[in-house]
Amino acid sequence: MRIIVLGAGVVGLATAYSLAREGHSVTVLEGEVKPGLATSRANGGQLSYSYVAPFAGAGVMGKIPGWLLDADGPMRFRPDFTRAQALWLLAFLRACNGATSARTTAALLRLAYLSRDALHALLAREELEFAFARSGKLVVYSDHAGLEGAKRQMATQAALGSEQHALTAAECLALEPALGHISSRLVGGIHTPSEEAGDCHLFCLGLEQVLRRSNFDVAFHFGTRVTQLLTAGGRVVGAATAQGVHEADAFVLALGNGARALASPIGVDLPIQPLKGYSFTLPITGLAPDISITDVAAKVVYARLGESLRVAGMADVVGLDTRFDNRRLDTLLRQARATFPQASHWQELRPWTGMRPATPTGLPMLGPTARWPNLHLNLGQGSLGFTLAMGSAAIIADLIAGRPAPILMDGLSA
Structure with a gap:
């Protein structure tokens, strides 16, 4: 089958790989000049298979006012006065309850474990260098109420296959001595030994090279921005670009935030809003964590990527504004320096900001659309x-082949 994948971020490239392994003829269309230059460029670096609880959690409603009033808080909201943003926010608020959060977490755990297995299978077949490490993850808490809530979540996830351990503050410090500078505020943490880390951009570059050098039937068209999806006879028949129209038997929309502008004119309304995040990447010159760290109090994540430390945080709902907010960068820098002051010389930061495409519930949309059965969505994975x-790519490959999805699709179907 001839299949066009729209988007060459990590989701699009994973999809192209899974489809190529099925023997399909795959064409990848990407507006950027290289793969992984947008949201996949410098994300948090953590492969967090057991930490997938949605942002729309049961206790979030009470925290939002404080976050919004705090200039340095982890969340910022600026209305763009569009209908799409207003509807997304209403749906997000409706999802902030325990029952919805539990269903979402269960679905995301199923997808995350499928993804972990698929990644491990990929690495067993292909040579990829992307600073991959099975270093585990430690989530540290500075308040007892938060830690007790995490222990309850840990017990719930244990029934779904997660292997995690609750640690005291002293045990956290023994596991990761670099946390010593915040020892006075630590009350404990949750350790997941099986979590991993890697450089997403390097993964994208490596996967592109695998697809080019193997016997796969894959063509890449970079610098090729799709301007319109063409339909006829109840199907999508082409993707229009400035360079011409690309035709195929099936299409996979993996463009993240860019998908809405293409889908809306053909009657597909996608509930996606960008959650703007920030990161910087430091050369490690001193005492830095070996294990991935999430500091719940500061809402900041840390991942060691070879000889670099990736620091990431923030979730700003500000429409499609891709500009750097220097105050947000400064907040992230101050929090990181206070936590790991000896990790780096703090001069070379390599800052990044990216727009993570999120649905109100946190569940991605996977599979064919009802209106156009040969248009498949692979969208909304957020952070x-x-x-x-x-895992998302494996599902798309199975559904296009006419096979049942490899996991229960409750809440995940497009």
Whole structure:
């Protein structure tokens, strides 16, 4: 089958790989000049298979006012006065309850574990260098109420296959001595030994090279921005670009935030909003964590990527504004320096900001659309794009082949 994948971020490339392994003829269309230059460029670096609880959680409603009033808080909201943003926010608020959060977490765990297995299978077949490490993850808490809530979540996830351990503050410090500078505020943490880390951009570059050098039937068209999806006879028949129209038997929309502009004119309304995040990448010159760290109090994540430390955080709902907010960068820098002051010389930061495509519930949309059965969605992974990419791609490949999905699709179907 001839299949066009729209988007060459980590989700699109994983999809192209899974489809090529099925023997399909795959064409990848990407507006950027290289793969992985947008949201996949410098994300948090953590492959967090057991930490997929949605942002729309049961306790979030009470925290939002404080976050919004705090200039340095982890969340910022600026209305763009569009209908799409208003509807997304209403749906997000409706999802902030325990029952919805539990269903979402269960679905995301199924997808994350599928993705982990698919990534491990990929690495067993192909040579990829992307600073991959099975270093585990430690989530540290500075308040007892938060830690007790995490222990309850840990017990719930244990029934779904997660292997995690609750640690005291002293045990956290023994596991990761670099946390010593915040020892006075630590009350404990949750350790997941099986979590991993890697450089998402390097993964994208490596996967592109695998597809080019293997016997796969894959063509890449970079610098090729799709301007319109063409339909006829109840099907999508082409993707129009400035360079011409590309035709195929099936299409996979993996463009993240860019998908809405293409889908809306053909009657597909996608509930996606960008959650703007920030990161910087430091050369490690001193005492830095070996294990991935999530500091819940500061809402900041840390991942060691070879000889670099990736620091990431923030979730700003500000429409499609891709500009750097220097105050947000400064907040992230201050929090990181206070936590790991000896990790680097703090001069070379390599800052990044990216727009993570999120649905109100946090569940991605996977599979064919009802209106156009040969148009498949692979969208809405939010901040879990790297974690969920391989599993999402496996589902798309199975559905296009006419096979049942490899996991229960409750809540995940497009």
